Amino acid sequence: MTQNRPYTKVVVLGGGTAGWMSATGIASLLGRAGVEVTLVESEAIGIVGVGEATLPHLRFFNQTLGIDEMDFMAATRATVKLGIEFVDWGRKGDSYIHPFGDYGMPNDGVGFHHFWRKFSDRAGPICDYSLPVVAARQGRFAPPSSDARSVLSTYRFAYQFDATAYAPYLRKIGEARGVARIEGRVVDAKLSASGDIESVVLEDGRAIKGDLFIDCSGFRGLLIEQALQTGYDEWTNWLPCDRAVAAPCQHAGPLLPYTRATARVAGWQWRIPLQHRTGNGHVYSSAFSTDQDAEDRLVRSLEGPLIADPRVLRFTTGKRRMLWNRNCVAVGLAGGFLEPLESTSIYLIQQGITYLVELFQGAGDTAVARAEYNRMMDLEFERIRDFLILHYVATQRDDTPFWKHMTGMNLPDSLHEKMELFSATGLVQTYDHGLFLEPSWLAVYLGQRVIPNDYDPRVDQFPEIDISRNLSGLKRHISEAASRLPSHAEWIDRNCPTNQLVAS
Amino acid sequence: MSGNPGPVLVRGDPVSSWLTACAIARFTGVDPSQVSVRVEASHPSKSVFVRPEMDRLHRSLGLDVSTLRGAQSAQGWRAGPKLVSMSPFGASLSGASFQNLWSRARSHGERRSLSEFQSRKTTPGTFFVPADAYGGALERIARRAGVGDGNAECVEPAMVIQTEPSDERSDLTANRRNIGTAVLPIQGLGDLRAMALDLSIRALIATWPRHRAQGLEQTEYERRLTCAAPVIADMRALVLGGGDRSPSLNHRISVWRELGRITPVDDDPFTAAEWIGALLQAGHQPEGYPKLVEAIPLDTLRQHIDAHASCEVQHG
Numbered sequence: 083m084t085q086n087r088p089y090t091k092v093v094v095l096g097g098g099t100a101g102w103m104s105a106t107g108i109a110s111l112l113g114r115a116g117v118e119v120t121l122v123e124s125e126a127i128g129i130v131g132v133g134e135a136t137l138p139h140l141r142f143f144n145q146t147l148g149i150d151e152m153d154f155m156a157a158t159r160a161t162v163k164l165g166i167e168f169v170d171w172g173r174k175g176d177s178y179i180h181p182f183g184d185y186g187m188p189n190d191g192v193g194f195h196h197f198w199r200k201f202s203d204r205a206g207p208i209c210d211y212s213l214p215v216v217a218a219r220q221g222r223f224a225p226p227s228s229d230a231r232s233v234l235s236t237y238r239f240a241y242q243f244d245a246t247a248y249a250p251y252l253r254k255i256g257e258a259r260g261v262a263r264i265e266g267r268v269v270d271a272k273l274s275a276s277g278d279i280e281s282v283v284l285e286d287g288r289a290i291k292g293d294l295f296i297d298c299s300g301f302r303g304l305l306i307e308q309a310l311q312t313g314y315d316e317w318t319n320w321l322p323c324d325r326a327v328a329a330p331c332q333h334a335g336p337l338l339p340y341t342r343a344t345a346r347v348a349g350w351q352w353r354i355p356l357q358h359r360t361g362n363g364h365v366y367s368s369a370f371s372t373d374q375d376a377e378d379r380l381v382r383s384l385e386g387p388l389i390a391d392p393r394v395l396r397f398t399t400g401k402r403r404m405l406w407n408r409n410c411v412a413v414g415l416a417g418g419f420l421e422p423l424e425s426t427s428i429y430l431i432q433q434g435i436t437y438l439v440e441l442f443q444g445a446g447d448t449a450v451a452r453a454e455y456n457r458m459m460d461l462e463f464e465r466i467r468d469f470l471i472l473h474y475v476a477t478q479r480d481d482t483p484f485w486k487h488m489t490g491m492n493l494p495d496s497l498h499e500k501m502e503l504f505s506a507t508g509l510v511q512t513y514d515h516g517l518f519l520e521p522s523w524l525a526v527y528l529g530q531r532v533i534p535n536d537y538d539p540r541v542d543q544f545p546e547i548d549i550s551r552n553l554s555g556l557k558r559h560i561s562e563a564a565s566r567l568p569s570h571a572e573w574i575d576r577n578c579p580t581n582q583l584v585a586s
Numbered sequence: 587m588s589g590n591p592g593p594v595l596v597r598g599d600p601v602s603s604w605l606t607a608c609a610i611a612r613f614t615g616v617d618p619s620q621v622s623v624r625v626e627a628s629h630p631s632k633s634v635f636v637r638p639e640m641d642r643l644h645r646s647l648g649l650d651v652s653t654l655r656g657a658q659s660a661q662g663w664r665a666g667p668k669l670v671s672m673s674p675f676g677a678s679l680s681g682a683s684f685q686n687l688w689s690r691a692r693s694h695g696e697r698r699s700l701s702e703f704q705s706r707k708t709t710p711g712t713f714f715v716p717a718d719a720y721g722g723a724l725e726r727i728a729r730r731a732g733v734g735d736g737n738a739e740c741v742e743p744a745m746v747i748q749t750e751p752s753d754e755r756s757d758l759t760a761n762r763r764n765i766g767t768a769v770l771p772i773q774g775l776g777d778l779r780a781m782a783l784d785l786s787i788r789a790l791i792a793t794w795p796r797h798r799a800q801g802l803e804q805t806e807y808e809r810r811l812t813c814a815a816p817v818i819a820d821m822r823a824l825v826l827g828g829g830d831r832s833p834s835l836n837h838r839i840s841v842w843r844e845l846g847r848i849t850p851v852d853d854d855p856f857t858a859a860e861w862i863g864a865l866l867q868a869g870h871q872p873e874g875y876p877k878l879v880e881a882i883p884l885d886t887l888r889q890h891i892d893a894h895a896s897c898e899v900q901h902g
Contacts, residue, residue, distance in 0.1 A: 115880035190646075191613075441845060444877045450844040453837065458850075499809075506802045509793065511809075514852045536796035539590075539615040 090116055090444070093292030095268055095282060095305060097123025100414025100431045101298035102249040103143070106256035107435045108296075110147050112442065113260050121256070122282060122290055124267040134245050134354045134361045135163055135341040135425040137517075138182050138238035143432045147255060155578035157251050159357040160243035162223045162339045162570060164214040166424065170345040171530050173478050178207075178529030179340060180424075181214035183237030184521050186556060189544070195524055196508055196538040197549055204550070208528050210557045213237050213564060218340045222567035233563050240425070242341060242354045242361075264290060268299070271309035278409045279305060294409050294442075297416040306402055306412035313403040314418075320471050320494065321399040322370075322487070323349045323421050327377045328363035328393050332386030339570040343423055345477075346379060347371070348484040350423065357580040359389055365421050370484040397421075399467075405459045406452045411438055418463055423473060426466050429517065433462050458515075465516035468497045469523070476501065476530040501532065508534035590615070591745045591761050591795045593622035598749025600627040600721030601634055602766045602783050604728050606747055608647050609787045611731035614794045618732030622741045625725075625733060628750065631717045635777040637672070638712060639855075640784050647727055672712055673705040674859045676894040680882050684894070685846040685862060686875040687882070691891050694884060701866055703894050704859070747790070749783070761804065763790055769811050771819045774826050778818070785814055785855055813853040821856055824864045839870055846872035 094105045105121040113119070144154055154160070165181035172178075185208050186194030198208050209215040214237035217223060227234035257263060266284035274280040281289040282305070297305040306312050318324065333355065342353040349366030364380040371379075377392050401418025405411065412418075413434040420426055437458050441451040475493060479485040493501075500511045504527055510520045541549070568576075594610060596603040603625045611618050676684030688700050745761035748768050765786035772778040789810040793803040820835040831839075838849045842865050848858045879887070 112877050112881060115877045117877060439878055440847070440876060442877045443845065443874055444880060447844075450837075450840045454841050454845070454847070454849065457837075503802055503806055507793075507796050507806070509803075509806055511806070514854070515850055538792075539794055539796060540613055540791075542615045 090118060091292045092117055092119045092294045092296060093282065093290055094119065094121040094296040094298060095123075096298030096300060096414075096416070097121060097249060097253070097263075098298060098300065098414065099245055099249050099428065100416070101296075102252035102256060103428075103431050104296045104298055104413050104435050105261045106147060106252045106259065107143070108439065108442075109256055109259045109261045111439050115444070117442075118262070119256075119260065120262045120264060120290060120292065122264045122266060122268060122284070125265065126267060134356070135166070135242050135352070135422070136240045137425055137429045138240045139429055139432055140240060141238075143435075147252075149255070152578040154251065155241065155243070155574075156580050158241070158243035158245075158247040159359075159580040160241040160578070161337060161355055161357055161574060163240040163242045163341055163425075164218040164223065164237065164339045165341075167218075167340050167342045168345075168473070168526075168529060169342060171343075171350075171473060171477055171479075173531065174481065176529070176531070178525065179209060179212075179215045179218055180522060180525040180529065181209075181212045181218070181237065182239060183212055183214040185209075185524060186211040189552075190540070192538050192540045193508075193510075193520070195528070196541050197544075197553065199508055199534055199537040200541050201549060201553060202533070205553050206557065208524075211553075211560060213560050214239075216560050217564040217567055218338070220564055220567075221336050221338055221570050222564055223339045223570040223573050224567045233560055239339075242356055244356055244358075245428075264288075268304060271295075271305055273309065277310075279309060292409075294411065296438075297410055297412045298414050300415045301397060301419070303402065303412060303416045305410045306405075306407060306416055310407050310410055312407045312412075314398070314400055315403055316398055316400040317467055318399050320491065321421060321467065321474075322367045323365045324397060324399070325368050325373065325376065326363050326365045326395045326397070326421075327373065327380055328361070328395065329377075329380055329384065329391070330359045330361050330389050331384040332389055333358075333360055334385040336569075337571040337574065341425065345479065347482040348376070351380060351383065352422065353385075357574060360385060365423070367484060370482070370487070401460075401463045404452070404456050405434065406438075406448075406455045409448070411455070413438075417459075420463065420466055420470060423470050424466070424518070426517065430462060430466070434459060461516055465513065465518065468494060468500075469518045469526070471497055472501070472523075472526050473530070476526060476532045478531060501527075504534055505532055506535055508537050590621055593624070593741045593743045594745045594747065595624050595626065595743035596747045596749065597626040598628060598747075598766070598768070599631055599717075601631070601717050601724065602749035602779075603627050603747075604721055604724035604733075605643075605783060606749060606765060606787055606790070607728040607733040608724055608731070609643065609791055611728060611733055612647055613791045618734070622743075623733045624735060624741075624743075625728065626735075627721075627725075631779070633714045634717050634720050634780050635714050636712065636720075637781050637784070640780060643784060643787070647724075649723060649727060653723070671704060671863055672857055672859050675700060675705075675862055676703040676891070679887070679890045682876070682879045682882060683846065684891075685872050686879045687887050687891060689846050689872045689875040690879045690884075691887060694888075696888075696891065698895060700862075700871070703891070704863070745795075761795060763804070763807060765790060769815075771815055771822060773822070775822055781855055782818070786811055810853075814855055817851060817854050817856070821861075821864060824868050827868065839865065842872060843870055844874045846875050 092108055094101050101121055101123060105119050108117060109119045165179045167177060167179045169177045188194055198205050213233055226237055229235055266286060268282045269285050270283040272280045272283060279295050281291040283289050295305050297303060338355050344351045346364060348371035349364060351364045354361035362380060362384055364376050366376045373394055397419045399419055399421060402412050405417045414431050437455050441455050443451060474488040477489060480489055503509050503511060510523050512520045596606045607623055607625050610616055610623055616623060678684055679687055685700060747763045747765055749766045751768050766783040767779055769786055770782040772782050789807050793807040795803050816834060820832055823829060823831055823835055841847050841849050848861045
């Protein structure tokens with residue numbers, strides 16, 4: 083039992099993105115409540131630096147910490163991200179952008195896509211009705227308008243940044259807010275008689291005691307798994323990719339405000355443009371490709387010269403059976419791994435910290451808080467998992483053994499039902515709590531050729547001439563508004579060039 | 587015309603059945619002057635509690651709610667002695683909910699109960715209306731749109747919509763929908779009748795039969811209400827007491843007692859204030875609070891709490 087002890091000392095194990103987000107977040111929000119934060123890391127251990135591409139939620143995390151956005155973007159060599167372009171997913175030659183924004187506007191409670199569906203033979207692609215897609219395709223960007231009546235208020239943005247620069251950036255803030263950093267390699271964890279973690283032991287023999295331990299030790303799960311043997315739920319039957327090879331290269335071409343995910347013979351490849359380089363990687367299934375073949379495919383496809391050797395990562399898709407077990411919370415890769423197809427790694431770190439801060443008590447039995455934390459995090463993981471699977475099964479590709487395998491596999495019942503319903507009716511099954519809501523599901527369905535057979539019958543109440551006029555007017559309005567935005571590169575140069583600002 | 591299942595029969599109490607018929611005529615694309623939409627109304631109930639979320643439906647039907655409000659004012663959710671108000675409890679501060687602030691203050695000597703901080707102002711859009719006035723207004727709107735009496739003609743319905751629980755076997759039609767009290771577990775919570783109706787009408791309209799969907803809309807309709815039903819059942823068990831509690835209600839109560847947190851769940855038709863009110867009435871006080879609250883200086887916290895004790899919370 084973990085009870086009747088005040089949790090005042092939090093020990094964070096690991097100094098990567100998850101570690102410093104946790105330590106700085108907790109120190110910033112709970113430091114004045116008497117919570118002490120110690121972070122243990124070893125410079126000898128490299129960091130994975132997950133998630134060069136992010137989701138818009140990270141902006142709110144940074145705002146909560148009081149981070150100046152332009153300073154942060156300059157320091158992490160960040161560019162803007164308006165969405166993700168998916169290439170060759172529905173069929174070879176296809177391309178669509180999953181934007182951070184809506185398509186059109188609903189009318190009298192009826193979703194825009196139903197109107198579009200009725201006129202889909204004349205209305206053109208639905209992406210023409212999304213400002214972030216049109217702006218992304220034109221390579222343009224300006225921050226969204228705060229005027230809710232403006233079409234320029236219909237999108238959000240995220241960052242594409244150097245994840246290896248984020249942790250050092252947060253470290254400066256965290257240490258200024260009281261995070262005690264200890265350099266050292268953890269070799270053991272001591273458990274109390276109750277089974278809780280009492281301390282972590284460093285290579286030099288020092289023992290670091292704590293009340294709550296945040297395991298950010300990466301895939302190893304030094305505390306959550308090696309010490310507490312929490313167990314791991316594997317989802318490789320649905321998401322069989324288990325390797326990634328990453329290699330940065332020099333820029334070529336314009337600075338694009340979006341990430342690209344291109345389907346490959348045994349997985350997919352990412353392209354993330356930063357200010358100073360392009361991040362690239364190839365996620366693949368070792369059952370369908372050798373490491374060497376994957377590396378060759380990646381290197382052959384790069385737009386510019388390599389600037390570092392390719393590096394292979396191995397992973398098992400899934401999550402710990404409990405993200406919070408006893409007095410240990412697993413955050414980041416220690417908690418689980420979902421391939422970065424939708425840039426969810428840092429989002430999951432952020433949610434893990436947010437729920438922990440919401441539920442973290444000063445004293446008492448934590449069983450209820452743990453149950454609630456695990457319930458919420460399970461939902462986050464499972465809903466992202468289903469959305470990722472959708473990309474692999476909503477496809478007409480069967481040109482390689484990998485794609486044949488993906489399109490032939492058994493789906494989770496919940497996903498099968500969702501897809502069948504959308505195909506037949508255009509209805510999107512969604513939920514109140516979780517990451518990907520209706521516009522995201524629509525983006526992938528329609529982008530990957532899952533076109534519903536029918537539309538909401540209420541659309542037929544509107545005169546066809548009115549719908550047609552509204553559609554063409556909206557498309558023109560969006561195109562004109564996007565074309566008035568500055569180029570992405572100009573906006574970066576004007577606001578947050580990487581050679582201008584550094585974190586203070 | 588898309589989505590025409592054929593003749594529709596709505597059967598049940600006057601408010602539920604006329605409201606459903608109005609919504610069908612207004613939203614589904616079915617034109618009652620072309621396709622038979624009939625109502626078989628049973629005996630009226632005494633009054634109906636109208637909730638804010640019904641405002642949009644009323645406005646879109648052209649129903650002047652101000653005339654109904656004049657019929658009988660109300661002070662929140664009060665028809666039954668065990669039901670609770672929707673009015674909020676205090677206001678949050680620096681990301682901490684009011685009940686958490688109050689719990690901390692209580693551990694430092696605060697003597698007032700949490701209930702004393704609930705706004706006494708009626709939540710806009712909540713009021714009771716006599717069922718005959720409400721049903722009558724809805725009937726006039728429906729009839730103007732061409733909806734007829736159930737007995738006026740004997741056309742075999744292609745879709746039957748049942749608004750009250752019934753043992754009658756009428757599931758022989760291809761399209762059958764149970765709505766309102768016939769599908770959501772609000773027995774004993776009479777005030778929730780309109781809420782159940784509103785939830786199921788919204789689901790009914792969104793899943794109205796398409797041309798080519800082969801019955802999937804009915805499955806989706808049932809799924810949507812099946813998702814809301816356990817949450818309503820938990821509220822019912824909390825308010826009425828007795829019987830076994832579900833694991834989800836036990837979890838909700840534990841989370842409330844230990845953390846002062848209203849558990850967020852999907853398809854929850856109730857507001858946080860309703861859950862707080864129901865939990866308090868059932869005797870569950872929040873005993874703990876998250877550490878985050880201790881980041882707020884105690885003096886600031888006390889001032890905030892005092893401010894909400896001495897003046898009414900403004901809400902719109």
